[in-house]
Amino acid sequence: MDAKIISLRMERQCFINKADEREYTELYRDIQPGQNVYWNGFGEPPTLSFRAGFDDIEFNRKRQLERELIKGRFSGGNLGWIVPEDMELFAALYCKPLTNPTPEQLMILELIETAGPFNIQQIKEETGMLVKQITPILHRLQEAFLIYEDQYDGEWDRGWYKFTEMFPEVNINRYTRLEALKIVLLRFAYRIVWFDTAMAKSFYKIPEKEIKLAVGELADEGILTASDSGYLLSSDAKLLESYEPKAMSFVYAIHRNDFLYKAHEHILKEWAKKLTERLEYDHEPLQYLLIDGEFHGASVGHFRNGPYDLNDIVCTLPDADERKDEIVEAVRAVNFGKMPLRFMGKEL
Numbered sequence: 566m567d568a569k570i571i572s573l574r575m576e577r578q579c580f581i582n583k584a585d586e587r588e589y590t591e592l593y594r595d596i597q598p599g600q601n602v603y604w605n606g607f608g609e610p611p612t613l614s615f616r617a618g619f620d621d622i623e624f625n626r627k628r629q630l631e632r633e634l635i636k637g638r639f640s641g642g643n644l645g646w647i648v649p650e651d652m653e654l655f656a657a658l659y660c661k662p663l664t665n666p667t668p669e670q671l672m673i674l675e676l677i678e679t680a681g682p683f684n685i686q687q688i689k690e691e692t693g694m695l696v697k698q699i700t701p702i703l704h705r706l707q708e709a710f711l712i713y714e715d716q717y718d719g720e721w722d723r724g725w726y727k728f729t730e731m732f733p734e735v736n737i738n739r740y741t742r743l744e745a746l747k748i749v750l751l752r753f754a755y756r757i758v759w760f761d762t763a764m765a766k767s768f769y770k771i772p773e774k775e776i777k778l779a780v781g782e783l784a785d786e787g788i789l790t791a792s793d794s795g796y797l798l799s800s801d802a803k804l805l806e807s808y809e810p811k812a813m814s815f816v817y818a819i820h821r822n823d824f825l826y827k828a829h830e831h832i833l834k835e836w837a838k839k840l841t842e843r844l845e846y847d848h849e850p851l852q853y854l855l856i857d858g859e860f861h862g863a864s865v866g867h868f869r870n871g872p873y874d875l876n877d878i879v880c881t882l883p884d885a886d887e888r889k890d891e892i893v894e895a896v897r898a899v900n901f902g903k904m905p906l907r908f909m910g911k912e913l
Contacts, residue, residue: 572810583618592667595752598645599821634712641770656737682724746779761795875905
């Protein structure tokens with residue numbers, strides 16, 4: 566990829582100069598919904614790893630507590646955190662109306678609407694249903710933006726509220742899906758600089774034909790410019806003409822809920838498969854190596870609670886051996902100090 570695009574992308578992602586709180590808040594808004602660290606971040610606030618010049622997990626814990634970050638089921642039904650002022654936007658993108666409710670769904674909805682909030686244990690006592698029956702119903706009602714799970718801290722005993730009680734001013738029909746898509750795609754374009762519709766689909770989990778329609782309208786309006794089978798903001802196409810790429814030398818081990826991973830997931834999954842298919846030991850990608858602005862490798866092994874099995878580091882850099890110590894340290898730093906067993910198949 567063009568060095569100018571890579572450099573500007575890393576600047577906009579705050580990898581070159583770490584974000585202060587104002588820059589971080591703007592970055593977070595543009596790449597919502599935020600998620601916690603893949604696999605080991607259960608119950609933790611969302612994080613934008615390696616981008617903040619401060620402890621962003623603690624910063625977001627405070628934002629959760631003050632309900633400046635709110636929880637919902639968004640892309641692909643996954644849990645994520647958004648800023649409350651964007652609730653209408655994300656409702657337009659992800660609301661799945663409850664068109665054919667079951668008697669059990671209606672019973673739980675009526676219970677919460679007339680006498681809530683309730684936690685799951687209280688719903689169990691009121692209805693006589695099992696937790697394993699209640700939980701998917703709550704998730705489905707949550708996807709319909711009918712109820713809200715108020716997780717403002719790390720505790721597990723959370724209340725479920727009627728959505729309109731928590732957000733009386735929110736009109737979930739304010740935007741059409743196309744209007745909402747155009748707004749978030751402009752944010753996406755600003756932060757990733759160059760993208761194609763497959764990348765947007767990968768991140769937002771919205772059908773590509775809808776993304777193509779939104780992108781087509783933005784191009785017709787002159788806001789986006791076509792470039793190498795993808796798109797740039799027209800303002801960035803002009804900016805890049807005189808832009809000087811910044812010097813970069815860094816290695817970050819990126820977890821699988823990260824914005825950059827999610828936007829490239831469709832490519833990285835296949836790439837990692839080809840890179841690891843002949844390995845005889847467990848080789849599921851644990852983190853992906855972002856080296857000088859591009860993905861060039863992965864730590865592979867096996868997920869478990871606590872330290873993972875770090876069986877190897879695979880890398881496509883021509884000078885990988887020269888940067889071995891730097892790469893190994895980046896992997897160790899995000900794995901509780903644990904050393905990988907191998908580097909490029911050779912035991913360490």
